[in-house]
Amino acid sequence: MTYAFTQDVPIDESFYQRIVAAMGDAKPKGLIVHLAIEREEGGLRYIDVWESEEDWNRFVDDRLHPVIHGLLHEVFGDDIPPEPAQTPLAVIHSWIG
16 A cells, blocks of 8 residues: 655755765665655655555665664764654555656
């Protein structure tokens, strides 16, 4: 079942690019689309669509968190802030070109 969400994160484009570079170019299994959009209020908004929540969770555990936690440790030391909340999206259709 398709899994989609938005998430607002308090980082800028340069920090985001460090995350992307550290994860490498290989597309994650199950990813349909990931958008990172600048917010007028500051920070970024992610819009993610995955083939399943299990694919998302595997990506988080295997690739995303190891990279993010390392980078956040550089900034915050051992006092890493909690992960921003996700807002689930009820996908009724996706069309990929």
